[in-house]
Amino acid sequence: MTDYELPPGAKWREFELRALGFRSFARVRADAPLDPFRLAKFANLLVLDFDQIKGLSVKTREHLLGSASEAWSGGACSRPLPDGRKIVILNPQHGRLRTNATLMEEISHVFLGHQPNRLHIVAEDERGRAISRDYRKADEEAAYGIGAAALVPYSSLRRSVLKGQTAFQIARHFRVSRELVEYRLKVTRLWRTYRAAHPVREKD
Numbered sequence: 001m002t003d004y005e006l007p008p009g010a011k012w013r014e015f016e017l018r019a020l021g022f023r024s025f026a027r028v029r030a031d032a033p034l035d036p037f038r039l040a041k042f043a044n045l046l047v048l049d050f051d052q053i054k055g056l057s058v059k060t061r062e063h064l065l066g067s068a069s070e071a072w073s074g075g076a077c078s079r080p081l082p083d084g085r086k087i088v089i090l091n092p093q094h095g096r097l098r099t100n101a102t103l104m105e106e107i108s109h110v111f112l113g114h115q116p117n118r119l120h121i122v123a124e125d126e127r128g129r130a131i132s133r134d135y136r137k138a139d140e141e142a143a144y145g146i147g148a149a150a151l152v153p154y155s156s157l158r159r160s161v162l163k164g165q166t167a168f169q170i171a172r173h174f175r176v177s178r179e180l181v182e183y184r185l186k187v188t189r190l191w192r193t194y195r196a197a198h199p200v201r202e203k204d
């Protein structure tokens with residue numbers, strides 16, 4: 001039985017324990033990256049390629065992938081298919097690192113038993129933070145926070161920081177964006193230790 005290290009704060013401890021549960025369910029080693037596309041099947045999610053969506057006009061398609069591309073990351077249809085699976089569509093313009101976090105959030109909602117009302121949309125506000133509709137605010141925070149913890153677990157993150165790794169190196173290892181690693185450093189209160197070792201913002 002591994003004695004896991006947990007971050008400070010009751011809420012983040014609870015989030016970490018849930019996230020570790022997701023990781024053991026996916027049978028991923030403590031320091032290994034988690035592939036949400038593999039986990040999606042266990043969550044009964046069917047990830048559809050954007051090109052598989054029929055009936056979109058050329059104009060709508062261009063809008064969603066062009067000028068409006070930054071306004072959406074992905075969405076899940078709340079009404080399941082006859083076989084029980086739920087459809088998830090991810091923005092193909094966002095690249096694998098951002099997509100991993102978006103899909104992980106959708107998986108969290110399922111594993112945490114959250115009930116959406118309609119179509120679940122994940123978007124980003126003008127400061128680049130994820131904003132979503134149709135789940136309760138507390139559910140959104142839990143799904144995003146636990147999903148991020150599953151992708152970048154605390155004990156491994158802490159060890160990487162103490163070894164002097166940069167957020168960029170950690171992000172590359174876990175196949176997530178540097179922003180997601182920085183978010184994890186802040187919520188787990190490793191940020192000051194990290195910043196002491198890396199006072200200048202490194203280029204990526």
Ligand SMILES: [Zn+2]
Pocket residue numbers: 105106109120122132135140143
């Ligand atoms: Zn959400």
